[in-house]
Amino acid sequence: MADEQRVVPEPAKAAFWRRPAVRSLFFQMLLIAGIVFFGYTIFQNTLHNMQQRGISTGFGFLNSEAGFGILMTLIPFDETYTYGRTFLVGLLNTLLVASLGIIFATIIGFIMGVSRLSRNWIISRLATVYIEVFRNIPLLLQIMFWYFAVLRPLPGPRQSMIFNDTLFLNNRGLYMPSPIYEQGFWLVVVALLVAIAAAVLVARWAHQRQEATGQPFHTVYAAIGLVLGLPLLTFLMMGSPLSWDMPVLQRFNMGGGMVVIPELAALLVALSIYTGTFIAEAVRSGILAVSHGQTEAAHALGLRPGPTLRLVIIPQALRVIIPQLTSQYLNLTKNSSLATAIGYPDLVAVFAGTTLNQTGQAVEVIAMTMAVYLAISLSISLFMNWYNKRIQLVER
Amino acid sequence: MKKIHVIASAVALTAVMSSNAFAGATLDGVKKKGFVQCGVSTGLPGFSSADEKGNWSGLDVDVCRAVAAAVFGDAGKVKYTPLTAKERFTALQSGEIDMLSRNTTWTLTRDSSLGLNFAGVNYYDGQGFMVTKKLGVKSALELDGASFCIQAGTTTELNLADYFRANDMSYTPVTFDSSDETVKAFDSGRCDALTSDQSQLYALRIKLGNPDGALVLPEVISKEPLGPVTAQGDEEWYKIVRWSLFAMLNAEELGVSSANVEQMMSSSDPNIRRLLGQEGIKGGGLGLADDWATNIIKQVGNYGEAFERNVGQGSALKIARGQNALWNKGGLQYAPPIR
Numbered sequence: 072m073a074d075e076q077r078v079v080p081e082p083a084k085a086a087f088w089r090r091p092a093v094r095s096l097f098f099q100m101l102l103i104a105g106i107v108f109f110g111y112t113i114f115q116n117t118l119h120n121m122q123q124r125g126i127s128t129g130f131g132f133l134n135s136e137a138g139f140g141i142l143m144t145l146i147p148f149d150e151t152y153t154y155g156r157t158f159l160v161g162l163l164n165t166l167l168v169a170s171l172g173i174i175f176a177t178i179i180g181f182i183m184g185v186s187r188l189s190r191n192w193i194i195s196r197l198a199t200v201y202i203e204v205f206r207n208i209p210l211l212l213q214i215m216f217w218y219f220a221v222l223r224p225l226p227g228p229r230q231s232m233i234f235n236d237t238l239f240l241n242n243r244g245l246y247m248p249s250p251i252y253e254q255g256f257w258l259v260v261v262a263l264l265v266a267i268a269a270a271v272l273v274a275r276w277a278h279q280r281q282e283a284t285g286q287p288f289h290t291v292y293a294a295i296g297l298v299l300g301l302p303l304l305t306f307l308m309m310g311s312p313l314s315w316d317m318p319v320l321q322r323f324n325m326g327g328g329m330v331v332i333p334e335l336a337a338l339l340v341a342l343s344i345y346t347g348t349f350i351a352e353a354v355r356s357g358i359l360a361v362s363h364g365q366t367e368a369a370h371a372l373g374l375r376p377g378p379t380l381r382l383v384i385i386p387q388a389l390r391v392i393i394p395q396l397t398s399q400y401l402n403l404t405k406n407s408s409l410a411t412a413i414g415y416p417d418l419v420a421v422f423a424g425t426t427l428n429q430t431g432q433a434v435e436v437i438a439m440t441m442a443v444y445l446a447i448s449l450s451i452s453l454f455m456n457w458y459n460k461r462i463q464l465v466e467r
Numbered sequence: 468m469k470k471i472h473v474i475a476s477a478v479a480l481t482a483v484m485s486s487n488a489f490a491g492a493t494l495d496g497v498k499k500k501g502f503v504q505c506g507v508s509t510g511l512p513g514f515s516s517a518d519e520k521g522n523w524s525g526l527d528v529d530v531c532r533a534v535a536a537a538v539f540g541d542a543g544k545v546k547y548t549p550l551t552a553k554e555r556f557t558a559l560q561s562g563e564i565d566m567l568s569r570n571t572t573w574t575l576t577r578d579s580s581l582g583l584n585f586a587g588v589n590y591y592d593g594q595g596f597m598v599t600k601k602l603g604v605k606s607a608l609e610l611d612g613a614s615f616c617i618q619a620g621t622t623t624e625l626n627l628a629d630y631f632r633a634n635d636m637s638y639t640p641v642t643f644d645s646s647d648e649t650v651k652a653f654d655s656g657r658c659d660a661l662t663s664d665q666s667q668l669y670a671l672r673i674k675l676g677n678p679d680g681a682l683v684l685p686e687v688i689s690k691e692p693l694g695p696v697t698a699q700g701d702e703e704w705y706k707i708v709r710w711s712l713f714a715m716l717n718a719e720e721l722g723v724s725s726a727n728v729e730q731m732m733s734s735s736d737p738n739i740r741r742l743l744g745q746e747g748i749k750g751g752g753l754g755l756a757d758d759w760a761t762n763i764i765k766q767v768g769n770y771g772e773a774f775e776r777n778v779g780q781g782s783a784l785k786i787a788r789g790q791n792a793l794w795n796k797g798g799l800q801y802a803p804p805i806r
């Protein structure tokens with residue numbers, strides 16, 4: 072039988088293990104199994120080793136009392152709160168410095184990027200000097216410069232620099248009056264929301280009208296008037312339902328009011344200025360990427376330089392700028408962990424620092440911290456990708 | 468079938484062997500590489516600090532040197548890893564260092580859940596406060612509302628919180644990674660007071676721009692027994708470290724010092740003879756040479772010598788023996804007998 076089959080070979084289907092689809096599936100499964108096994112082995116091995124050395128494991132520590140204080144907290148916290156709460160405190164402090172940093176760096180970056188292309192010799196040279204200087208000095212040094220060289224030598228609380236009897240600047244921070252909202256203040260907030268909604272509607276109406284009739288409308292002025300005017304009017308009508316808690320000098324420190332601690336200020340300034348240089352270069356490259364013909368065409372159509380920049384150049388430049396901007400935002404967020412060098416209580420300093428050391432549960436704490444940075448970075452990247460897609464040129 | 472059995476027993480055997488190997492692994496490893504890797508502070512005068520040439524000295528460093536003298540007969544066979552308070556336990560847990568001798572407080576949490584063993588106490592300390600004289604504060608109880616410079620990852624952070632909670636006062640913690648940074652911050656006026664173990668306060672005061680302008684307050688708000696630490700799971704190594712410290716204490720108690728150890732070799736006192744490895748169990752129990760303690764005394768000195776040289780009258784710190792005197796001189800230092 073066997074011989075006969077060999078003599079008359081069927082034209083045919085390859086054995087199933089020789090089919091490319093089956094093979095590739097098989098090897099992929101093998102690879103995945105290998106990776107899973109690798110991960111599992113590492114996990115088990117770590118657990119086993121930690122157990123053998125008597126190191127506690129698990130996330131139970133998050134519910135036990137922390138017993139230490141933190142310099143700056145956005146949510147109520149004292150030593151009676153839990154380690155889980157220190158995680159939140161650190162996370163919020165990180166998010167605060169990262170989001171403020173992103174805003175300031177973007178503003179600085181756009182201004183400097185456009186300035187570098189300015190036809191005014193002094194402005195463009197100043198922008199060049201700024202970019203070349205701050206881009207080429209390591210960030211950690213810049214943070215230390217702002218903290219140790221600029222903010223440390225400020226006078227003590229007793230010799231505060233006082234501005235207008237309301238702002239107090241000393242080496243403990245910038246003290247400002249904090250608002251106390253009184254009865255009826257919520258109406259002002261409602262008025263602000265209504266004004267914003269109205270401004271959006273006006274803008275839409277103006278846009279439609281211009282599309283239809285070509286008649287322009289002063290949308291910007293109208294919006295500013297609405298957003299400022301309506302809440303102000305409500306505020307006055309309600310009889311100014313707002314008072315201020317003024318900072319006063321106490322025995323050791325200033326008390327009352329709000330404070331921007333020097334650690335936050337130094338970190339924020341350094342991050343914004345450093346990242347601003349990269350954003351400026353991204354902006355410049357984006358603008359240069361739009362061919363000069365576009366400008367000339369716009370001018371030929373009778374557009375003035377302002378609208379040319381706003382309506383023709385920037386929208387096209389954004390395509391180039393946004394992807395670079397995304398990575399700069401990610402860098403800024405991750406770089407904020409350098410806070411630990413100057414004692415700003417961010418996630419790394421508080422949670423991956425003090426909490427880790429007090430509980431000794433390095434694996435859990437570091438895993439949580441890494442997961443947080445990953446999550447923040449992925450969210451920024453998702454948002455920016457969405458925005459990038461939205462502003463891409465729609466080809467007709 | 469037979470083959471499977473063989474493989475299974477081989478696997479089981481390796482497992483058993485590896486766990487046995489673990490028990491004495493540190494000593495074997497240390498002997499193999501030829502030096503003790505010792506974790507110390509990043510620079511605390513009197514306890515562990517390096518001079519311009521990179522030579523380390525201090526009371527904590529002397530414990531490392533004693534262990535090297537016991538193991539190798541040469542106190543110089545130590546390599547130092549400077550660690551911040553935050554890094555120290557991870558470095559020990561991961562095996563990066565063989566022992567930690569870095570003014571570390573012995574607490575229940577650290578002893579029971581970090582996989583550490585505290586080998587003894589080489590300095591009995593307590594937390595205190597340092598303020599500038601200008602502030603006009605005489606007691607820690609007057610510090611309500613003040614800000615404090617502290618080092619991250621220390622018991623100091625916890626004690627400070629406890630103290631202010633117990634006395635119903637408020638405070639602002641300003642936390643830095645290294646003690647150097649806390650001193651700089653205090654010196655520049657970022658905080659009103661510096662809080663740390665009292666011994667450290669005296670050591671750090673030397674680093675201030677104007678040491679005489681600062682004052683250490685009389686209150687001691689905690690117990691800080693500081694001592695060398697080893698990783699849990701290696702009893703043999705743990706005992707070597709433990710008894711190296713005990714040998715220094717016993718030597719002081721018996722009046723044996725680096726100066727007179729040669730004459731003492733001919734002493735007829737059985738306690739001294741046992742210490743110097745001339746009778747009794749000698750080094751056998753610890754897996755060391757018989758002259759292990761003799762080498763410690765010759766090269767490092769007894770505890771009293773180390774104390775005076777590093778933090779006592781022979782040093783810039785001039786700390787009195789106080790609680791760190793021997794038990795029979797009114798202090799707390801007490802070592803089990805060598806017999």
